[in-house]
Amino acid sequence: MSVDAKAVKRGAAAAALLLVALLLGWLVVAAPAAQKTAVPAANKAEYVGTDTCKTCHEDQFKSFEVSAHYRTLLDRRGGPARQGCEACHGPGSEHVNSGGQTPMPFDFAKLSTRATSERCLDCHQTGHEQMNFLSSQHARNAVTCTDCHSIHHSGENKFLLVKDQPQLCFNCHREVQPAFRMPFHHRVLEGMVRCTDCHNPHGTFLPKQLRTATAGDQVCFTCHVDKQGPFVFEHEPVKTEGCTACHTPHGSPNPHLLRVANVNQLCLQCHTVSSFSHAPGTPGFHNQAAKYQACTLCHTQIHGSNVNQFFFQ
Numbered sequence: 619m620s621v622d623a624k625a626v627k628r629g630a631a632a633a634a635l636l637l638v639a640l641l642l643g644w645l646v647v648a649a650p651a652a653q654k655t656a657v658p659a660a661n662k663a664e665y666v667g668t669d670t671c672k673t674c675h676e677d678q679f680k681s682f683e684v685s686a687h688y689r690t691l692l693d694r695r696g697g698p699a700r701q702g703c704e705a706c707h708g709p710g711s712e713h714v715n716s717g718g719q720t721p722m723p724f725d726f727a728k729l730s731t732r733a734t735s736e737r738c739l740d741c742h743q744t745g746h747e748q749m750n751f752l753s754s755q756h757a758r759n760a761v762t763c764t765d766c767h768s769i770h771h772s773g774e775n776k777f778l779l780v781k782d783q784p785q786l787c788f789n790c791h792r793e794v795q796p797a798f799r800m801p802f803h804h805r806v807l808e809g810m811v812r813c814t815d816c817h818n819p820h821g822t823f824l825p826k827q828l829r830t831a832t833a834g835d836q837v838c839f840t841c842h843v844d845k846q847g848p849f850v851f852e853h854e855p856v857k858t859e860g861c862t863a864c865h866t867p868h869g870s871p872n873p874h875l876l877r878v879a880n881v882n883q884l885c886l887q888c889h890t891v892s893s894f895s896h897a898p899g900t901p902g903f904h905n906q907a908a909k910y911q912a913c914t915l916c917h918t919q920i921h922g923s924n925v926n927q928f929f930f931q
């Protein structure tokens with residue numbers, strides 16, 4: 619994946635930068651609340667304020683002005699280290715005095731993916747959505763905030779996204795795209811369901827960066843509440859193995875998004891013919907005659923029932 623190459627390049631650039639910083643022997647701490655991020659600020663760079671930056675960077679100011687980050691100018695609690703341009707780029711006096719020749723302490727084009735993530739997380743770590751980012755699949759594979767978000771060039775896209783989803787995700791996850799073109803699928807391409815309804819791109823505590831519903835259950839219950847139960851007679855795998863024991867979440871040739879084309883093949887993965895061909899009271903009546911192949915014609919409440927042990931109603 620090209621991400622890796624980019625990450626390596628960035629990593630190397632950042633390592634070189636860090637080395638220079640160490641040699642010169644100046645490592646300045648960024649903001650009081652961000653001890654872990656070292657600012658390689660030349661000498662004692664000071665905060666000059668956003669109005670100064672604006673004089674030379676009108677375009678970046680314009681994108682900043684209409685974005686949510688403008689709000690940092692209104693919140694004075696963190697001091698200048700948490701306000702405006704310098705909240706991200708670091709103190710700018712050296713840069714300004716040199717007419718732009720001395721690089722800003724945080725030049726994102728040259729930062730490692732890790733350092734970029736940490737810089738953004740200085741403020742966003744406390745956000746419920748982002749707090750697990752550093753241990754996410756994305757972070758561990760050198761994907762960083764600025765792969766998906768663009769602070770100055772997001773155009774009309776919501777949440778400062780580089781692109782809107784699902785195209786944003788397909789940039790890197792082409793392999794899942796065909797599933798959403800299958801005859802039956804969650805309508806992601808049509809814009810009715812989003813990738814982020816089920817996944818949190820900032821990471822979660824579940825495999826595949828899957829979200830949980832508000833109660834901490836499987837994400838599917840957010841929309842398919844009726845499958846949640848509890849039922850007097852539970853169909854065990856719904857609770858123990860989860861929805862994906864039987865369903866493919868993205869798309870399927872089966873109208874009910876089943877993992878296999880025909881329902882009987884699904885059931886027979888767990889129920890061998892011998893285990894039910896002698897159903898109580900009716901020995902041998904379950905055979906593989908056509909009549910019995912459409913299992914859910916009789917076992918209609920396949921996710922669980924409050925009245926019947928065999929899920930007839």
Ligand code: HEC
Pocket residue numbers: 668671672675678679680682687702703704705706707726727764767768769770771
């Ligand atoms: C929320 C963090 C953040 C804030 C606030 C911010 N920037 Fe940036 N800036 C970035 C990132 C990240 C990049 C790298 C390019 C990108 O992702 O859009 C960048 C890139 C730049 C660049 C390089 C050219 C370019 O457009 O890519 C300039 C110049 C710049 N910023 C100036 C400013 C100025 C001036 C302000 C205040 C008006 C500002 N920035 C506010 C994060 C920020």
Ligand code: HEC
Pocket residue numbers: 666667668670671672673674675703704707709710711713714717718719720721722723724725726
């Ligand atoms: C006197 C004009 C001037 C002022 C004021 C100024 N810059 Fe710059 N800035 C430049 C020039 C010139 C460049 C180099 C542009 C290039 O190489 O394409 C630059 C480049 C940058 C870059 C990209 C490369 C790097 O060095 O990081 C960022 C980010 C940036 N400026 C942010 C800021 C911020 C934030 C402020 C306010 C603290 C600011 N600038 C104030 C002139 C200025």
Ligand code: HEC
Pocket residue numbers: 686687689690699700701705706734737738739740741742763764767769776777778
């Ligand atoms: C100085 C603190 C600070 C830093 C550093 C910071 N942000 Fe933010 N960010 C904010 C605030 C404040 C908001 C507005 C949040 C709100 O209103 O709930 C915000 C909002 C956002 C949003 C939502 C935008 C929207 O339209 O709703 C995104 C995306 C975002 N930031 C990404 C980033 C990225 C990426 C970085 C690093 C390049 C970053 N932020 C760095 C403070 C910060």
Ligand code: HEC
Pocket residue numbers: 735736738739742745747748751756761762763764765766767777779783814819820
């Ligand atoms: C793999 C892509 C991806 C990466 C990497 C990523 N984001 Fe996001 N982010 C998104 C998407 C997509 C949304 C919109 C979510 C939605 O529509 O519900 C979003 C939304 C946000 C929001 C606003 C909405 C909210 O619920 O908080 C903030 C703030 C944010 N991201 C910050 C960050 C920061 C900070 C990082 C890095 C630490 C980061 N993001 C990394 C894709 C990404």
Ligand code: HEC
Pocket residue numbers: 619621755756759761765766783786787788789790791813814817819825826827828
């Ligand atoms: C910049 C490239 C990039 C973008 C954009 C991106 N991803 Fe990823 N994603 C990766 C990489 C790299 C991995 C880790 C390797 C892998 O499993 O493919 C990953 C992993 C994942 C995983 C976990 C896969 C697993 O097998 O555990 C999910 C789920 C995921 N991404 C969803 C999304 C969603 C949803 C979006 C859009 C909001 C998105 N990604 C955007 C690069 C990206």
Ligand code: HEC
Pocket residue numbers: 784787788791794804806811812813814815816817826828862867868
């Ligand atoms: C209806 C919920 C849902 C939606 C919508 C959804 N996913 Fe998934 N996705 C899942 C589940 C559940 C899994 C885990 C499948 C498994 O474990 O068998 C998964 C797995 C993945 C994986 C891991 C590889 C794989 O195929 O198992 C990637 C990558 C992924 N999804 C990306 C995306 C992207 C990109 C989108 C939007 C285009 C998206 N998903 C939309 C539920 C969803």
Ligand code: HEC
Pocket residue numbers: 803804805810811812815816837838839840841842861862865866867873874875876
């Ligand atoms: C954001 C809401 C949402 C989430 C979350 C969601 N679904 Fe769906 N699901 C829908 C909608 C809407 C439909 C209707 C299909 C259509 O016409 O687009 C649907 C259809 C289905 C169907 C086919 C229904 C039929 O007509 O037979 C199955 C099966 C299904 N979802 C399973 C799941 C599973 C499993 C998960 C969790 C991995 C899940 N859904 C998560 C919204 C959601």
Ligand code: HEC
Pocket residue numbers: 836838839842845846853855856860861862863864865874876881914918920921
């Ligand atoms: C033991 C296998 C199995 C498990 C586990 C399972 N399902 Fe199903 N599901 C089915 C079958 C079979 C059908 C088709 C029913 C039919 O033919 O009428 C179905 C149909 C559906 C439908 C569409 C028809 C309807 O009743 O609304 C939805 C939505 C659905 N399942 C959601 C879920 C969700 C959400 C989960 C996880 C809580 C889940 N399923 C777990 C087997 C399963």
Ligand code: HEC
Pocket residue numbers: 853854855859863864881884885886887888889913914917920927928929
């Ligand atoms: C992932 C495995 C799995 C799949 C797939 C599965 N089941 Fe089950 N089913 C079980 C388990 C485990 C039990 C509970 C143990 C038992 O009673 O045999 C059970 C119980 C049942 C029961 C109640 C039996 C009793 O004696 O109370 C019926 C009826 C049933 N399943 C029908 C079906 C049908 C019809 C399908 C296909 C739509 C199906 N099952 C798919 C694992 C599965």
Ligand code: HEC
Pocket residue numbers: 882885886889893894896897898899900904909910911912913914915916917928
């Ligand atoms: C024509 C209706 C009908 C169809 C179709 C049907 N079943 Fe049944 N199933 C029953 C009846 C009736 C019982 C027995 C209930 C009883 O003993 O009171 C039963 C019982 C079961 C049991 C429980 C057996 C036990 O010993 O605990 C399982 C498991 C089961 N069926 C699975 C299936 C599967 C899998 C299919 C599809 C291959 C299927 N059924 C198709 C009517 C049907």
